[in-house]
Amino acid sequence: MADYKSGDTASWDFEQVRRSQSNSPARRSQSGGSGRRTQDSQPPANRRRRKKRHFNVVTYILFVLVTSAILAGVGWLLINDLCAFNKEDITATIEVTADDTIGSIADKLHDAGLIEYKWFFRLFATVADAKDKIGTGTYELSTEMDYRALIVGMHNSSGNLNSDTVRVTIPEGYTVSQIIKLLAENGVNTEENLLEAAKTATFDYDYIDNNSEDISRLEGYLFPDTYDFYLNEKASSALNRLIKNFNSKLDEEKLAQAEARGYDLQDIITIASLIEKETDGTDQANIASVIYNRLEGPGDKGGTYGMLQIDASLLYALPDHTGPITNEDKQVDSKYNLYKYAGLPPTPIANPGLASIEAALDPADTNYYYYALGKDGKHHFSSTLAEHNAFLNSGDYAG
Structure with missing residues (x-):
């Protein structure tokens, strides 16, 4: 039998009586008959829950404040590293x-004490397209240089240990082959490397066919302009710079209008390249009108029926051709032979300038179907075959 004290029994009896009284109808009626508990009669468990909620709000506010302070501190540290603030002088x-990646370059910069946060430099370098700007070489860098300056300081000098530059002007109407030869002659890189890059390098533009290994995939997209290149610059980066410049010149609104008429970007640049190779420098819009009239017209203007009959396209298929186009040349079985095949050639035939691109997007509104070069160095346009033949038999035709 268990031991107990008489006081224990008394205490138990008292608790039982108190609970019985609290549950009696008379006891409940003392609360006012409304069925609601007074503040004094509220169960302790409810009071504990209310205190707990108050504690969670305070904790949440403290957490937010502490987290904000931590993030602000971390952000300041990252900004210091990004902008080269408050750094010890190190050179x-x-x-x-050639085997280095952005990650391994970040490791080298960190080990040299030039940056603090490798992951943040990698993130910045990715956003800044540093992989296309950093080249092989040996570079003198310091902690006075922010992230951007570090990347610029390691600019392309592939295969060479200097950062000398060369300015090259690419004429309008040059083909990819001509541009590559021009770049090689100016020491941008070797012709072999540039040709290899033109065939196999991956370019991040949806209008470049990265599955093709023919340099014609870049035809029309290397924008003619004046550029400053690094000597022995990475070949793919040099070509990518020309494509990036081309991309910046596109008029999206006018391209959308062209697509509504049934012409995509390649069509427009192909037409622009034909204009570029045919123009005398002042008549791009009129030549564009002839091309569109022949492509879209009924074909009753001397039986054109979509035949563009443009010499420059045939010559693209005959790169070694010299002298005037002959009837024999016009029998060559090539899709670039627009005397034999209707419509546009399979690719652009050159890299057009901005005026020719704009003319292809916004041709003149004419009834012209023909043009021929006069002795004055200007093209003379005709609406009918009879008018055209009359000019060819005149003394003004350049022959």
Whole structure:
């Protein structure tokens, strides 16, 4: 039998009586008959829950404040590293090899004390397209340089240990082959490397066919302009710079209008390239009108029926051709032979300038179906075959 004290029994009896009284109808009626508990009669468990909710709100506010302070502190540290604030003066020589990646370059910069946060530099370098700007070489860098300056300081010098530059002007109407030869002659890179890049490099533009290994995939998209290149610059980066410049010149609104008429970007640039190779420099819009009239017209203007009959396209298929086009040349079985095949050639035939691109997007409104070069160096346009033949038999035709 268990031990107990008489006081225990008394205490138990008292608690039982108190609970019985609290549950009696008379006891409940003392609350006012409304069925609601008074503040004094509220169960302790409810009071504990209310205190707990109050504690959670305070904790949440403290958490937000502490987290904000931490993030602000971390953000300030990252900004300091990004902008090269409050850094110890350090100068280091960094060697970049052909096998280096952005990650390994970040490791080298960190090990040299030039940056603090490798992951943040990698993130910045990705956004800044640093992979196309950093080349192999040995570079003198310092902590006075922010992230952007570090990347610029390691600019392309592939295969060479200097950062000398060369200015090259690419004429309007040059083909990809001509541009590559021009770049090679100016020391941008070797013709072999540039040709290889034109065939196999991946370019991040949906109008470039990265599955093709023919340099014609770049035809029309290397924008003619004046550029400053690094000597022995990475070949793919040099070509990518020309494509990027081309991309910046596109008029999206006018392209949308062209697509509504049934012409995509390649069609427009192909037409622009034909204009570029045919124009005397002042008549791009009129030549564009002839091309569109022949493509879209009924074909009753001397039986054109979509036949563009443009010499420049045939010559693209005959790169070694010299002298005037002959009737024999016009029998060559090539899709670029627009005497034999209707419609546009399979690719652009050159890299057009802005005036020719704009003319292809916004041709003149004419009834012209023909043009021929006069002795005055200007093209003379005709609406009918009879008018055209009359000019050809005149003394004004250049022959």
